[in-house]
Amino acid sequence: MKLLYFAWVRERVGKPEEEIDPPPNVRTIGELMAWLSRRGEEYAYAFENAKVIRAAIDHAHVKPDTAIAGAREIAFFPPMTGG
Amino acid sequence: MAVRLQREDFDIGAEIAELTQGRTDIGAVATFTGVCRADNEGHRIEAMTLEHYPGMAEAEILRHVEEAQARWPLFGVTVIHRYGRLVPGDNVVLVVATSSHREAAFAAAEFLMDYLKTRAPFWKKEERAGAAGWVEARQADDAAAQRWRQAGRRPGAAE
Numbered sequence: 001m002k003l004l005y006f007a008w009v010r011e012r013v014g015k016p017e018e019e020i021d022p023p024p025n026v027r028t029i030g031e032l033m034a035w036l037s038r039r040g041e042e043y044a045y046a047f048e049n050a051k052v053i054r055a056a057i058d059h060a061h062v063k064p065d066t067a068i069a070g071a072r073e074i075a076f077f078p079p080m081t082g083g
Numbered sequence: 084m085a086v087r088l089q090r091e092d093f094d095i096g097a098e099i100a101e102l103t104q105g106r107t108d109i110g111a112v113a114t115f116t117g118v119c120r121a122d123n124e125g126h127r128i129e130a131m132t133l134e135h136y137p138g139m140a141e142a143e144i145l146r147h148v149e150e151a152q153a154r155w156p157l158f159g160v161t162v163i164h165r166y167g168r169l170v171p172g173d174n175v176v177l178v179v180a181t182s183s184h185r186e187a188a189f190a191a192a193e194f195l196m197d198y199l200k201t202r203a204p205f206w207k208k209e210e211r212a213g214a215a216g217w218v219e220a221r222q223a224d225d226a227a228a229q230r231w232r233q234a235g236r237r238p239g240a241a242e
């Protein structure tokens with residue numbers, strides 16, 4: 001699946017997007033964040049306060065307990081500040 | 084219904100004309116324009132850069148335009164949100180809503196702005212005297228969006 005990062009999440013991870021293939025025991029958005037945060041210092045920094053990070057699956061907002069099965073594109077970003 | 088994301092400025096008069104020309108059933112046009120301010124909580128802002136999530140931003144705004152149409156009797160809605168680098172005085176966002184009467188037009192424009200602030204995937208990075216930082220989300224904006232979910236707070240409701 002494709003991961004996208006925005007704003008300070010993107011800056012901390014150090015890239016705007018990447019393809020990943022998480023193991024089958026990573027089933028939800030929350031578990032995916034925990035798995036990502038173990039991939040390296042930059043990920044640990046980006047996801048150190050996972051509670052504030054928002055997520056979207058295929059262009060729709062989702063909660064941390066949402067299953068990631070079947071997702072094509074998952075995005076992680078800070079609370080939004082548009083308007 | 085039109086939702087546009089663009090780097091360029093917009094012309095408010097032209098956007099109103101787009102919704103009203105050739106029609107005689109519109110009695111109310113409400114517009115809201117968000118403008119880049121030179122200060123934020125006492126700090127002087129030199130510029131800001133708006134980042135967005137292409138694809139989701141359009142989809143999320145469109146979902147809320149459809150919800151506004153379901154809640155209020157609207158003839159037309161236009162939402163334009165700019166991205167890229169903006170300086171104080173620049174237009175940032177435009178909402179135009181047309182209806183027979185003012186209640187629906189005002190309410191729809193306010194509803195859409197409250198949701199744009201909290202649900203549309205845009206992020207502002209401010210430039211202040213040599214430093215740059217991401218703007219933090221405001222709880223007041225969450226509260227403004229939340230009040231539309233409370234029973235009994237449905238100004239100009241269609242029913």
